[in-house]
Amino acid sequence: DAKTTQPPSMDCAEGRAANLPCNHSTISGNEYVYWYRQIHSQGPQYIIHGLKNNETNEMASLIITEDRKSSTLILPHATLRDTAVYYCIVRLDTGTASKLTFGTGTRLQVTL
């Protein structure tokens, strides 16, 4: 399984953009990058995913480098409710099963 590396924690001021990096240098060509977040003791919440193109939705933007070895999740205007653990995940598809391989996550603290 391709592994991901994330900083253990980050701080962001409310209203500013939060840029969360992820390294996935061993990713293979058919593996997607997913981002989820988890607020204390709740189930992970889907944010965004992509293969090689940059993606944007109502929650965030995902920037994937051309060599696909790293990506950045951008929350354009962070709020206190965005405080959570953010997981960068590589989705391995074995042909018969598809599983999410969670990394260590980044604990984002949004402050006033």
Add this chain to the structure above:
Amino acid sequence: ETGVTQSPTHLIKTRGQQVTLRCSSQSGHNTVSWYQQALGQGPQFIFQYYREEENGRGNFPPRFSGLQFPNYSSELNVNALELDDSALYLCASSLRTGGVNGYTFGSGTRLTVV
């Protein structure tokens, strides 16, 4: 559309006992995956069910087993509970290939083994 629901929300069991956790998948989803999340760790893949059959398994012993029913709901069974089985157990439903919105997780069952 209804999300993923899991029951019970909390459970306390004694070492050596057996436990069954339940999951109802999101409407329209046909695949269910189970994850174990120990305190302070990221979720770890246990197994996945599609068309009522297990079609992928993580590094978990055979005492972890499951079922999927025709309505796509699922059960996770753990036999001979050990103290290290204490964790948050998460169920995630999806379409076969993940779909546009990825995997929808339930809020989990917090299992404590004493």
